[in-house]
Amino acid sequence: MMEIKENILLSLFTSIKIGGKARYFCEPGNIDELREALAFARTKKLPIFILGGGTNIIIKDSGFAGLVIKLSGSFRNIERKENMLSAGGGALLSGLINTSISFGLSGLTNLSGIPGTVGGAIVGNAGAFSSQISDCLIVVNAITKDGEEQVIKEPKFLYRDSNLRDKIILCGDFSLKPEAIWRMEEQRKQVLEKRSATQPVGKKTAGCIFKNPVGVSAGELIEKAGLAGFRVGEAIVSEKHKNFIENMGNARGVDVFSLIKIIKEKVHTLYNINLSEEVIIV
Ligand SMILES: Cc1cc2nc3c(=O)[nH]c(=O)nc-3n(C[C@H](O)[C@H](O)[C@H](O)COP(=O)(O)OP(=O)(O)OC[C@H]3O[C@@H](n4cnc5c(N)ncnc54)[C@H](O)[C@@H]3O)c2cc1C
Missing domain, CATH: 3.30.465.10 (Uridine Diphospho-n-acetylenolpyruvylglucosamine Reductase; domain 3)
Incomplete structure (x- = not known):
């Protein structure tokens, strides 16, 4: 039987080091264990989230009230x-x-x-x-x-x-x-x-926050809007790559979400462009 753990802190599994707890968490090592995990979620009527390297996600501080599955083994x-x-x-x-x-x-x-x-x-x-x-x-x-x-x-x-x-x-x-x-x-x-x-390699980030709108770079729009280095709590728009947000230490999800909202509003007001997230919000 594969172990299904409870209340596992997800910030440890993300590159930006943000995120609350998963109600359930498992690491199936083969197809039978994965099927076991899916059956567990079905029986308990739980939502499922597949976690990869956690390098393009921002998990809410409230965590995930379902089963997080991280593929391992074979x-x-x-x-x-x-x-x-x-x-x-x-x-x-x-x-x-x-x-x-x-x-x-x-x-x-x-x-x-x-x-x-x-x-x-x-x-x-x-x-x-x-x-x-x-x-x-x-x-x-x-x-x-x-x-x-x-x-x-x-x-x-x-x-x-x-x-x-x-x-x-x-x-x-x-x-x-x-x-x-x-x-x-x-x-x-x-x-x-x-x-x-060109990228803040080695810092706590989640990769590019926004998709590039057709024909223009999201980072350039953010820079032109004067938001490089703009900060909410310990979340800051990277000076090196303006489409990255860095966790300076103990940023919370809410800080990043506020920053995302501010960037979208300012870019929309100035350029009438709606930025959409590349990063997945969990
Ligand atoms: C410093 C840095 C630089 C980056 N540079 C780039 C870049 O140049 N180009 C680029 O495209 N991205 C870049 N990224 C973003 C990120 O690395 C990529 O998007 C990466 O492919 C995400 O993979 P992951 O395993 O970490 O996925 P996660 O972040 O864990 O998950 C992302 C999404 O994929 C889903 N997922 C993960 N695994 C599976 C699976 N097996 N089956 C189904 N769904 C799954 C998740 O459910 C989630 O919806 C960068 C990130 C960082 C931190």
């Missing part, structure tokens, strides 16, 4: 099948990229430095430097919250979104192209250097 496996890599939904994206480089299989290197899991990257179509994870993703194995397993051959992807949000990603197959390992290592180095020059 859901973290990465396997090679010729020029294809198959990665579990709970595997780290960085692990997938490192594996692809060690095999000289190219297609994912531009995503180097994006934290979080393969499952989180797939549902949110994570991307950087004109590449996104959907570019080389060919098949997704998923399960619905009702327990129906699905093989999705043509998932639909949008900018930082997909039609997979209501499913649990078990595994993704990536079709990659042979490339010289040294060239990929060089590419990864350049990507990581660009990132640390």
Whole structure:
């Protein structure tokens, strides 16, 4: 029997270090344990939240009054099948990229430095430097919250979104192209250097807060609105990347939500543009 824990503090599982407790929390290591977790939630009529690396979410201070599921064990496996890599939904994206480089299989290197899991990257179509994870993703194995397993051959992807949000990603197959390992290592180095020059790497953040509106960068709008360094409690608009909010120490969810509201109102008043959140509010 898999252990289902109670009252687990979620701030520990997020990169911005914010969030109250989960009523229930479990880490299924295989499909049978995941089915057990889904049945538990069904019996108790609990809402479910799938937690990846917690790098693109802000959890409310009141926590989550349901079951949080974090895929572990065999859901973290990465396997090679010729020029294809198959990665579990709970595997780290960085692990997938490192594996692809060690095999000289190219297609994912531009995503180097994006934290979080393969499952989180797939549902949110994570991307950087004109590449996104959907570019080389060919098949997704998923399960619905009702327990129906699905093989999705043509998932639909949008900018930082997909039609997979209501499913649990078990595994993704990536079709990659042979490339010289040294060239990929060089590419990864350049990507990581660009990132640390432009993003508050190493700080407590949740990645980009807003999606870029068509044709304009959300960060630029926030900067032009004079909000760089603007602060509510211990939540502050990053000076390095204006579309990031940093937790300076003990920020609460309410501080971040107030800051988000202020930014949206000011940008709307000045530019008549409605910013919409990229970050998921739980
Ligand atoms: C410093 C920093 C830099 C970042 N840079 C980038 C960037 O360049 N580009 C970019 O796109 N993003 C970036 N992000 C945001 C974030 O890393 C990505 O969105 C990442 O893909 C989220 O994955 P995660 O596993 O952490 O998901 P989480 O934050 O845990 O969850 C995000 C959403 O995915 C869902 N989810 C997670 N796993 C699964 C699963 N197995 N099945 C179904 N749903 C699931 C969750 O329920 C939630 O709705 C950055 C974040 C940080 C902190």
